[in-house]
Amino acid sequence: MLASPLPDAAAAQTPRAAPDQTANPLLARWTTPDGVPPYDRIRPEQYEPAFDAALAEARTDYRRIADNPAAPSFANTIEAMEGAGRPLGRIASTFFNVASADATDAIQGVEERVTPKLTRLSNDTLLDPKLFGRVDTLWKARATLQLSPEQARLLQETHSRFVRAGAALNPAQRTRVAAINEELATLGVDFGQKLLADQKAGSVLLGAAEVAGVPEDQRSAAAMAAEAAGHAGSFLFPATRSAAEPFLTAAPNRAAREKIWRAFVMRGDNGNANDTNAIIARMVALRIERAKLLGAESHAAFVLQDQMAKTxxxxxxxxxxxxxxxxxxxxxxxxxxxxxxxxxxxxxxxxxxxxxxxxxxxxxxxALDEGAVKQYLLLDNMVAALFDTTNKLYGITAHERKDVPVYAKGVRVWELREADGRTIGLFYADWVARPTKRPGAWMNSLRDQNTLFGELPIVVNNQNIVPPAPGQPAQISVDEARTLFHEFGHGLHGLLSKVRYPSLSGTAVSRDFVEFPSQVYEHWVTEPETLRTYARNAAGEPMPEAMLQALLTSRTFNQGxxxxxxxxxxxxxxxxxxxxxxPANFDAxxxxxxxxxxxxxxxxxxxxxxxxxxxxxxxxxxxxxxxxxxxxxxxxxxxxxxxxxxxxxxxxxxxxxxxxxxxxxxxxxxxxxxxxxxxxxxxxxxxxxxxxxxxxx
Structure with missing residues (x-):
């Protein structure tokens, strides 16, 4: 999300008095280790006031650039925008990390109220005629500016961002694009929250007969979840991929499989208050309208203009x-x-x-059983494999940090260091599922690497691995092991970045290139060298060679x-x-x-x-x-x-x-x-x- 917005004109002219936020840790100087977010001190109700204060500061920053009486230069316009709204960016990355990984009711409420404000400010920045005028002047004179290659790229990307946002449109068109952006942002939040709510409501309670034949690790996790929900003696399966796919693979009970499949596949499509079909229709219509305003025949054509695929x-x-x-x-x-x-x-x-x-x-x-394979794929061992692979490739070492405040139970933090001991950045790992976490797996950044402000990166990895029973090691599937490496590939893309400007840092690349560093990293997890060393069961015994060879031989099985x-x-x-x-009466x-x-x-x-x-x-x-x-x-x-x-x-x-x-x-x-x-x-x-x-x- 772009943290570079301007306010509407009226708000800029008559700012309201802000409440006293001297005790708000988000607004104070962060004295935490390595300047990480002070998650141990932040309360949900402190986010919105912090956003409001930071938004006002961002308004001032951007207005100062737009109103600068000096002729536009790279330093006073393009580089100045890199420094504008920095407190807002810091607060936004801190908050939206939690909004994805631990979306409590309080956090969701803040998200609903804050997202339109951020979108409005982003619109007002990118659609501001004076600011765009300065950027456009520099773009037209770029051949005479004697810019470094990185500066030239930043100018190109900045100009493109303004143009693609609609800055070159007439006033009426700019106003409509801004309204569309704001509605789309609100609809996106609504989609995510409805999906999470429907996923929670879709959890399936099964009896002992229905889970017969299911591996012990799945049964134990489901029994623990059921007991926590007040259904001791039963087995509770959330409607998540990490729970559904292993069950569908292992459960002999066909009727139980159907229950789990329907709960998982029908998320968001149950004709209830959390149905997402109407949101989809509205979002697609708005995207088509916006694309045409911006000169493209379709949303897909517009999106791919600045991607590797192009069309x-x-x-x-x-x-x-x-x-x-x-x-x-x-x-x-x-x-x-x-x-x-x-x-x-x-x-x-x-x-x-x-x-x-x-x-x-x-x-x-x-002669291969997925349940048997999982016994040799323990999460802690695969994490060790992850860091060992990184060390062998780049000489990088990982050192767990216990002094860094985290936002939820189970989150772990490592400091990555070069071979000579220099700190590269911090890596937060949030691998375990929780009811408040959105589905899937992802990487996000709490701080982007840049030399302009001398900042080291902080990245986060998320998965939804079903937590094991107390005292038991977490077993993961081959697919989950690949995902572990995949997301860390994204993490390395952010951590190993060496650029000057935050806007060009790490994973800020085209959508169809950003997956290359992550996907290439998946290959190492199933290499024989990795498996022979790290595929070990709870007793420390290595995966039998026959099983390993069968696993390697079967890699293309079921690929159709x-x-x-x-x-x-x-x-x-x-x-x-x-x-x-x-189409009229479109039904998704x-x-x-x-x-x-x-x-x-x-x-x-x-x-x-x-x-x-x-x-x-x-x-x-x-x-x-x-x-x-x-x-x-x-x-x-x-x-x-x-x-x-x-x-x-x-x-x-x-x-x-x-x-x-x-x-x-x-x-x-x-x-x-x-x-x-x-x-x-x-x-x-x-x-x-x-x-x-x-x-x-």
């Missing part, structure tokens, strides 16, 4: 190159699954059957299903946002069903993210951008192949080049230039198809 057609072409062979493979997989299910008298495989019977086929074909699920979500995102007008549920049928997605497979709970595109900044995971996977498959070709997956020269040309660069140059500087050329999809077992040379 919806190019993004869709890549998706379809992978989708078509994946669909063929998924249909082959369905035949295998149906044959196995028929042994249990099941004439038609349903969506809640797929994972269970796929697991039975996998056991038969590879998984790929179709992911890409159908990406294709529908692109098609939805490529609409040039919203019916539109989704029709598009899936046209795409040929088997009902037994379905989408990874149905529209009703597709947080990425309605509450996460990925609208017309979910394709980015596949776009980046082309790069990560090709990029990791370089390490394979070197004969050493920790090759120091390659690691140094990846760090220097990608991780340290932030957004100081075009991402295609960064990838080419690392790999020597742009990638092709063949490595991706080969990795997924879908073809390729």
């Amino acid at each position: 919806p057609a190019a993004a869709t072409e890549l998706l379809m190159r992978v989708y078509r062979p994946a669909l063929v493979r998924a249909k082959e997989e369905l035949r295998d699954i149906a044959a196995y299910a028929a042994k249990d008298g099941i004439a038609k495989v349903e969506p809640w059957d797929w994972r269970y019977y796929a697991e039975q086929v996998r056991k038969q074909r590879f 299903y998984l790929t179709v699920q992911q890409l159908s979500s990406a294709i529908l995102d692109m098609r939805l946002h490529a609409l040039t007008s919203l 549920r019916a539109w989704e069903a029709a598009e899936l049928k046209a795409l040929g997605v088997p009902e037994e497979v379905g989408m990874r993210h149905r529209l009703a709970h597709f947080s990425h595109i309605f509450d996460g900044g990925y609208s017309a951008g979910y394709y980015a995971y596949t776009w980046a996977e082309v790069m990560d498959a090709d990029g990791f192949q370089a390490f394979k070709e070197a004969g050493n997956i920790y090759d120091p020269a390659l690691a140094a080049k990846l760090r220097r040309e990608v991780l340290e660069r932030g957004n100081t140059r075009d991402p295609a230039e960064s990838y080419t500087a690392f790999r020597g050329r742009m990638p092709t999809p063949e490595a991706l198809l080969r990795n997924r077992g879908l073809g390729g040379e």
Whole structure:
């Protein structure tokens, strides 16, 4: 979120008297270790007054720049904006970190009230004619300014941000764009809060017979959750991916599987007060209207203008190159699954059957059991593998910090250091699920690296791993282990940044490049060297070699299903946002069903993210951008192949080049230039198809 807003004119002229906030830790000087947020002292009711005070200060900062009588210069305009509203940025990053990870009722109330204020200020900044006039003057004179490459990039990105926000429009159009932005921001918050509420309400209570055959770690966690909810003797499963997918994979009870599947898949689509379908229709309509005001035929066309893909057609072409062979493979997989299910008298495989019977086929074909594998994937061991991989690649060490205040129970903090002992930054890890945490996994920043103000980075990783029973180690799936490495790849992108300006720091790159550093990092977790060292059970015994080899051999198993699920979500995102007008009486549920049928997605497979709970595109900044995971996977498959070709997956020269040309660069140059500087050329999809077992040379 851009923390660089201006107020409406009336508010700027007649600021109201602010209440005394001398005791508010958010507004005082932070004397915490390394200047981290003072989470141990912040109360929810202190956020909104702090925002109001910081917003007023930001108004003053931006007004001073806009009204500067001196001729525009890079220093008094572009660089000055980097320093404007800094307290607001600090408070916003502190708050929205909590709003995602521990969204209590009090925090949600603050979010509802603050988000429109922030959006209004962002609009007023980016649509301010005087401020844009100064930026535009510099942009037109850029060839004469003798800027460094990083300064030139910052000017380019700043000018583009203003233009894409609508600064070059006429006054009536600017006013309408501002109103749309504000409504969209409010709708996004509403979508996220309704989804979280529906997810909480969708928790499923099962009896002992219904969980028979489910691994002990799942049963224990569910029993503990049920007891905490006042249902001792039962088993409570939240409607989250981390709870649903393991259950669907392991539970022999078909009726129980259906209950869990429906609770998970129907989130946001239950026709109740938390239904999100009307929000979706309104958001899509507003996005279309805004795109046309800004000169694009669709929201997708507008979004992709400044991405690597450039056009919806190019993004869709890549998706379809992978989708078509994946669909063929998924249909082959369905035949295998149906044959196995028929042994249990099941004439038609349903969506809640797929994972269970796929697991039975996998056991038969590879002598591999996911429940048995998880016993060797302990969270603490995989964390050790994560830090060891980082050390081998970059010489970086991780040192846990117990003196840093955190925002919720279970959050851990590490300080990352260079080989010579210099501090790189701080890493907050919030891996365990809680009822107040939004679904999924993500990385965010509490402070961006920059040399302009001499600041070291602070990044946060979130997952939703089901907490283990008291005294038991947390076991995770292979997918959760990959996610652990994936999010830390994002974290390293933020931590290893070496740029001058905060706006260009770390992960502030195009959406279809930001996933490359995270996805390439996933490869190391399933390498034999990693598993032989760190895949150990609670007794410290290593994963049996036969199991390890079976795990490696089965890496492409069920990839048709998984790929179709992911890409159908990406294709529908692109098609939805490529609409040039919203059909009359648009119904998101019916539109989704029709598009899936046209795409040929088997009902037994379905989408990874149905529209009703597709947080990425309605509450996460990925609208017309979910394709980015596949776009980046082309790069990560090709990029990791370089390490394979070197004969050493920790090759120091390659690691140094990846760090220097990608991780340290932030957004100081075009991402295609960064990838080419690392790999020597742009990638092709063949490595991706080969990795997924879908073809390729």
